[in-house]
Amino acid sequence: MSKFIATVFYVGYLRPAPGTWGSLAGVLLALAIQVFGGFPALAVATVVVFGLGWWATAAMTRGGGNHDPSEIVIDEVVGQWIALFVVSYGSWSMGLPALAMYPGWIAGFLFFRLFDIWKPWLVGWADRRGDALGVMLDDVIAGVFAAIAVTLLGGFYHMVIL
Template sequence: MTIAQIVATVGGVGYLRPAPGTWGSAAALPLAALLHLIGGPWLLVIGIVAAFFEGLWATTAVTRWGDDHDPSYVVIDEVVGQWVALLPLSFGAWHAGVSVFDLWPGWIAAFVLFRLFDIFKPGPIGWADRRHTPLGVMLDDVIAGVFAAIGVIALAALAHGLMGA
């Protein structure tokens, strides 16, 4: 396995079946927690930027000679998008001075919302995917992560504001 394949498949996670994208998103959760525990939300932001550019390079390398612009085994894009979806939790825990694990309902919401946006690809998510380029592969998941992050913020506002939780 080449370095590009290791990066693109997140160490082989992309070869798990069924639903390799869901496996990639699941693998992103403990990695995000680790980044948060080591360096807080700012390390997670650095991780997102680094993984985006590494993923862009790896996706370009593994799809260069193939017909499929977005093979299912490429899951580094899911990791990046899932990390974006988790950013409100990381910043929220840091700001409140609580464990990021105390926000466990948000982790579930971030995972589910990200997967839904990534699967159904509404609006600009679908636009990015239809680019049929490595940049499109990465961008559709980043945009799905932004949509999921907005959903997480809205659900947290609802839970903490209206419901008083």
């Protein structure tokens, strides 16, 4: 069960770039959650999946030499969902269809991948922890950075371009 959860239904075994595949799965799952439950459902799902992901990651890496195998992508899903909180909340609070804000979904995906790969500042600190919590936290922090970037980009678009 831990492998099924940690690899997000085995998406983590897709090559190349399993982290990108995991993030894409995260976007698709977030869209589905958004359609059926809106932002509140996505927020609750994020907390639940973080806990499950932490447990599954610890179980999969226990006794192994690699604290963050590339096939573990549940952390990407959680981080991606956090990156999309701004867009999810915006469409939910305005009563818009989820895809009406498609540029935000795309920006959230791209910014999350940037911060997850680049690992600036606190993202890198969490990654260097070398444990299951660090595996999850680096993506949570990358998701927060991406959400801030999406907010700034959205603000720029609405204040300057429109």
